Amino acid sequence: MAEIRGLDAREAHLWQAYRDSYRELLSALETRLLRNSGLSGADYALLQPLSTADQGVLRTRDLGRSIGWERSRLSHQVSRMEKRGLVTREECESDARGSMVRLTDAGRGAVEAAAPDHVDAVRTYLLDKLSREEQDLLAGLLDRILADLPYRDLCRPDPSEVPYPQDAAERAPEAAAVGGRPLIAQ
Amino acid sequence: MAEIRGLDAREAHLWQAYRDSYRELLSALETRLLRNSGLSGADYALLQPLSTADQGVLRTRDLGRSIGWERSRLSHQVSRMEKRGLVTREECESDARGSMVRLTDAGRGAVEAAAPDHVDAVRTYLLDKLSREEQDLLAGLLDRILADLPYRDLCRPDPSEVPYPQDAAERAPEAAAVGGRPLIAQ
DNA sequence: TTCAGCTCGGTGATATGTCAACGATGGCCG
DNA sequence: CGGCCATCGTTGACATATCACCGAGCTGAA
Numbered sequence: 001m002a003e004i005r006g007l008d009a010r011e012a013h014l015w016q017a018y019r020d021s022y023r024e025l026l027s028a029l030e031t032r033l034l035r036n037s038g039l040s041g042a043d044y045a046l047l048q049p050l051s052t053a054d055q056g057v058l059r060t061r062d063l064g065r066s067i068g069w070e071r072s073r074l075s076h077q078v079s080r081m082e083k084r085g086l087v088t089r090e091e092c093e094s095d096a097r098g099s100m101v102r103l104t105d106a107g108r109g110a111v112e113a114a115a116p117d118h119v120d121a122v123r124t125y126l127l128d129k130l131s132r133e134e135q136d137l138l139a140g141l142l143d144r145i146l147a148d149l150p151y152r153d154l155c156r157p158d159p160s161e162v163p164y165p166q167d168a169a170e171r172a173p174e175a176a177a178v179g180g181r182p183l184i185a186q
Numbered sequence: 187m188a189e190i191r192g193l194d195a196r197e198a199h200l201w202q203a204y205r206d207s208y209r210e211l212l213s214a215l216e217t218r219l220l221r222n223s224g225l226s227g228a229d230y231a232l233l234q235p236l237s238t239a240d241q242g243v244l245r246t247r248d249l250g251r252s253i254g255w256e257r258s259r260l261s262h263q264v265s266r267m268e269k270r271g272l273v274t275r276e277e278c279e280s281d282a283r284g285s286m287v288r289l290t291d292a293g294r295g296a297v298e299a300a301a302p303d304h305v306d307a308v309r310t311y312l313l314d315k316l317s318r319e320e321q322d323l324l325a326g327l328l329d330r331i332l333a334d335l336p337y338r339d340l341c342r343p344d345p346s347e348v349p350y351p352q353d354a355a356e357r358a359p360e361a362a363a364v365g366g367r368p369l370i371a372q
Numbered sequence: 373t374t375c376a377g378c379t380c381g382g383t384g385a386t387a388t389g390t391c392a393a394c395g396a397t398g399g400c401c402g
Numbered sequence: 403c404g405g406c407c408a409t410c411g412t413t414g415a416c417a418t419a420t421c422a423c424c425g426a427g428c429t430g431a432a
Contacts, residue, residue, distance in 0.1 A: 006305055011313055014325040018312070021332040022208045023254055028335050042418080061380065068209055073419060075382055080418085097380040097427045119192055126204070127197055129331050139200040141324050145315050146207040149214050228388080247410065259389060261412055266388085283397045283410040 025125055032121050037114030042077055044118065045069075047086065047103065047111040056103035059092055063101055086110060211311055218307050223300030228263055230304065231255075233272065233289065233297040242289035245278055249287055272296060 007015065030041040039047070049066045050056055058066075064074045078101055081087045086107035092098030103111075130138065193201065216227040225233070235252045236242055244252075250260045264287055267273045272293035278284030289297075316324060 006301075007308065007313075010325075011321070014321050014328075015308055015312065017325050017328040017332060018208070020254060021328040021335075022204070024332055024335045040418095068206060070420080071381060072383085072421075076418075076420095079382090092380095095380080095428075099381060115192075122193065122201055125335060126201065126331060127193075129333075130327065134327060135197070135200050137323065138327050139196075139203050141316060141320060142200075142203040142207040145312060146203060146210055147315075149207075149210045149311060226388095245410095256390080257411060258391075258413085262389075265412090278410090281398075281410080285411060 028125055029118070029121050033114060033118050036117050037110065039110060039114050043081060043086065044111065044114060046074075046077060046081065046101075047107055048115075050087065050101065050103040051108060051111045051115075053103075056108060057090070057100050059095075060099045060101055081107075214311055215304070215307050219300060219304050222303050223296065225296060225300050229267060229272065230297065230300060232260075232263060232267065232287075233293055234301075236273065236287065236289040237294060237297045237301075239289075242294060243276070243286050245281075246285045246287055267293075 026041070033044060034040055037044075045067050046063065049063060050058055060071075060074065060078070064071055067074075069077075078087060078089065082089060085104055088102050088104055090100040090102055092100050127135065212227070219230060220226055223230075231253050232249065235249055236244055246257075246260065246264070250257055253260075255263075264273060264275065268275060271290055274288050274290055276286040276288055278286050313321065
C-alpha cells in the first residue's frame with residue numbers, strides 16, 4: 001500500500017484559508033443581506049436568477065441547476081417563499097412532469113431593493129480586495145479546481161459552449177446597469 | 187445617492203466560480219468521507235483537532251474557535267457525537283464555567299481510519315490541481331480576502347503572532363507524517 | 373404499442389444549524 | 403468585599419437541509 005503523506009503546514013494552510021475565507025465571506029454577506037432586506041441568502045439565490053430571466057419565470061429544474069441545488073431542497077425553499085408571496089408555482093406547458101417558478105411583483109420588489117447593497121457588499125468584501133489581474137488569476141485557479149470535480153448531477157453550462165472570461169462585456173451586457181437603473185447582479 | 191454598478195460578466199464569473207468551486211469541492215469531499223468512514227464532515231471537523239491535541243482533549247471554547255463554529259452548534263454536535271461514543275465531555279478544572287471534550291478510543295480509531303483517504307481526497311481535488319507556486323498564490327489571495335472581514339466573534343490566532351506561510355515546515359512539523367505513521371491532517 | 377428505465381417534482385421523517393434565552397461563573401473596579 | 407458586566411456552555415424552539423421514497427410523465431427500443 002502506498003505511503004500516504006499528511007499535509008505539510010503550507011498545504012494545510014491553503015486548505016484552511018480556503019474554507020475559512022469562504023465561511024467568513026458568506027457569513028458576512030448573509031448577515032448584511034438579511035439585515036438590510038429581510039432576505040436570506042437562500043432567498044436571494046433563487047430570486048436573482050428569476051429576476052433576470054425572461055418574464056421572471058424559470059423551470060424549476062433549470063433554476064435548480066443554475067444555483068447548484070438539489071431538487072428537494074429547492075422544492076422546500078420554493079414552498080416557503082410561496083407562502084411569503086415572493087414566488088408562485090405554475091405548471092410547465094412543454095413537459096407535464098415539470099413545474100415553473102414565477103417571480104411575483106413583491107418578489108421582484110424585494111430583490112431589486114436588496115440588490116444594490118448586496119452587490120456593494122460583494123465588491124467590498126471580495127472584489128475590491130484584489131486588483132483586476134488578481135481577480136482574473138483567482139477566477140482561473142478556481143475554474144481549474146471546479147473543472148473536473150466529480151459532479152453530482154448539477155449541469156453548469158458546458159464551458160466549450162460558453163467560452164468565458166475573455167471579452168466578458170459583450171457576452172452578458174445585461175449584467176451591467178441598463179438605462180441608468182441598477183440591475184440585479186450576483 | 188451614489189450610482190451602484192452591477193457586476194460585469196468578468197466579476198460575476200469570479201464570484202460564481204468562488205461559490206461553485208467551494209460548494210462542489212466540499213460536496214465531493216464529504217460524500218467520499220462519509221462513504222469511506224461513516225463520518226460526516228462535521229464529525230471530522232471536530233475529531234481532527236482533537237486527534238492532534240495533547241491527550242486528545244480540548245476545551246470546548248478552543249475547539250470551537252479552531253474550527254470557526256459558534257457555541258450552540260458545537261454543543262449540539264458534541265452531544266450527538268457523545269451518544270455515538272466518539273467523544274466524552276469533562277469538566278474544566280481551571281475554569282468552572284468551561285467544559286472539555288475528550289476523544290474516546292473509538293473516536294481516535296475513527297479519525298485515524300478516515301484520515302488517509304480524506305487527505306488523499308484533499309490532494310486529488312484541490313492541491314494536485316495547482317503547482318506549488320499557484321498554491322501559494324491562491325493562499326495569499328484567500329488570506330487577503332479573509333484578512334479584514336467583519337468577524338463575528340470567532341478568534342483565529344492573530345496573524346501578527348503567527349506569521350504564517352513563510353518557513354512553514356518548522357512551524358507545524360507535527361502535520362507531516364511522523365515515525366512513518368500517517369498523521370491526521372486536514 | 374408496450375414496457376422498462378429514466379427524469380421531474382414533491383413529500384414526510386429525520387438530521388443539522390440557528391436563535392434567544394438561561395444559569396453559572398470569572399474578572400474588574402469601586 | 404460587593405456589584406456589574408463579560409464569558410462559557412447548554413437548552414428548547416424554530417428554520418433549514420438531507421434522505422428515502424413516491425407518483426406522474428417522458429423516451430426509446432423491442
